[in-house]
Amino acid sequence: MSTALAPHPGLTLGPLHVDTPVVLAPMAGVTNAAYRRLCAEQGAGLYVCEMITSRGIVERDDHTLRMLVFDEAETTRSVQLYGTDPTYVGKAAEILCAEYGVAHVDLNFGCPVPKVTRKGGGGALPWKRGLLGEILDAAVAACAPYDVPVTMKTRLGIDADHLTYRDAGRIAQESGCAAIALHGRTVEQAYAGEADWAPIGELVADLDIPVLGNGDVWEADDALRMVEQTGAAGVVVGRGCLGRPWLFADLAAAFAGAPRPALPTLGEVADMMRRHAELLGAIMGETRGCVELRKHVSWYLKGFPAGGDLRRALATVEDLAGLDALLARLDRSAPYPVSELGSPRGRQGSPRRRVALPEGWLEDADGSGTGVSEDAAEASGG
Incomplete structure (x- = not known):
């Protein structure tokens, strides 16, 4: 409600x-x-x-x-x-x-x-x-x-x-x-x-x-x-x-x-996937954009009726023509899986057994963190 x-x-x-x-x-x-x-x-x-x-x-x-x-x-x-x-x-x-x-x-x-x-x-x-x-x-x-x-x-x-x-x-x-x-x-x-x-x-x-x-x-x-x-x-x-x-x-x-x-149908989700691929292609080229889309496939289709073979094919898509052909095989009328509402998505995992910290980090909360290093690109993107 x-x-x-x-x-x-x-x-x-x-x-x-x-x-x-x-x-x-x-x-x-x-x-x-x-x-x-x-x-x-x-x-x-x-x-x-x-x-x-x-x-x-x-x-x-x-x-x-x-x-x-x-x-x-x-x-x-x-x-x-x-x-x-x-x-x-x-x-x-x-x-x-x-x-x-x-x-x-x-x-x-x-x-x-x-x-x-x-x-x-x-x-x-x-x-x-x-x-x-x-x-x-x-x-x-x-x-x-x-x-x-x-x-x-x-x-x-x-x-x-x-x-x-x-x-x-x-x-x-x-x-x-x-x-x-x-x-x-x-x-x-x-x-x-x-x-x-x-x-x-x-x-x-x-x-x-x-x-x-x-x-x-x-x-x-x-x-x-x-x-x-x-x-x-x-x-x-x-x-x-x-x-x-x-x-x-x-x-x-x-x-x-x-x-x-209204919650989107599978057809509307498919249209969203296609739009996503287009936007990715505009900034990194069609092939690279389709490769980038692959990681999103399981998230988009979570809970929807899409067979394993089709999901695997979508997760290896290489161009927009191939994407279009695969999306056309989905049942566009399939309703949104309401059972998925409110459920966690993405990474979850378990709590860390120990947080990785610099040696002696917890000994002084008022310090300036001398010795902390930052690499130019290592953490870009998280």
Whole structure:
């Protein structure tokens, strides 16, 4: 049963206003320019580029710069930066504003990937309160002349014994961040179990800047519940939209207090897959675009009646003609599998047995993180 809500006033981040208070979470290998446009065609929101390393931007690393591609229809360019060095983060933020016309910079302090946390980055970094403040100060100062808002995303902490979100929120506000997004899991949990929304509400009570909630927003009603329960200014949507770009149409309607669109038939999902392939082809060529589409096939078809042979063929598609022939074999009238609504999508896995951290990382929470290293391209994309 759908939750009712009066029209939402939208999300304001400094000079930037978003009609629908929804942010597409950066996802490695997913939220490229094609997918961002596909989602934006469904409904209003803020659509963020894949995570980019600050050092990669400053050193003009080819791999990193290839990821900084924007669709011609993107009116609001948003980029998430990864960095552990305040100098590199500040310089990268300035480059994004001055050379790429970026209108919003988000800083990633929530990534749970071991190759990131073992160097003190991502979700490990907020443990070093001094370093966190230095990085945020550098980013905000670099973006200020361009009137570009800076936000940050983080998690509850490293694990249940090393929570960081309340300090992170305070530091973000003191540094002049326009908002903070909180994922209701620790680094140790990664994507396992259920997200805890209660700390999101605690952060809302603590701060004057907007707080965005993240974690387990699988349907539009989840987003409404999160906002109602926590007082969050908006939501960040990640895995819930995998294979379901139309979720943003649901979210736009839900926050506008309007009737929800009908669930798509398999035929409409097939049309979405075709559109996705076209957009991918426009930025990377037809063959490469079809190869990129392969990873999305299982997400698009989850729960639908499509035989194993057809699914396997779609997962090896090489060109648009082949894609068209395979999509034509689907039963376009098949209804959306309602049993899939509200169920987790994408990676889940198990909690980490041990969070990978630099040696001695937990010994000093007020330190500057001396010795933290950042490679130019290693973490671009997450």
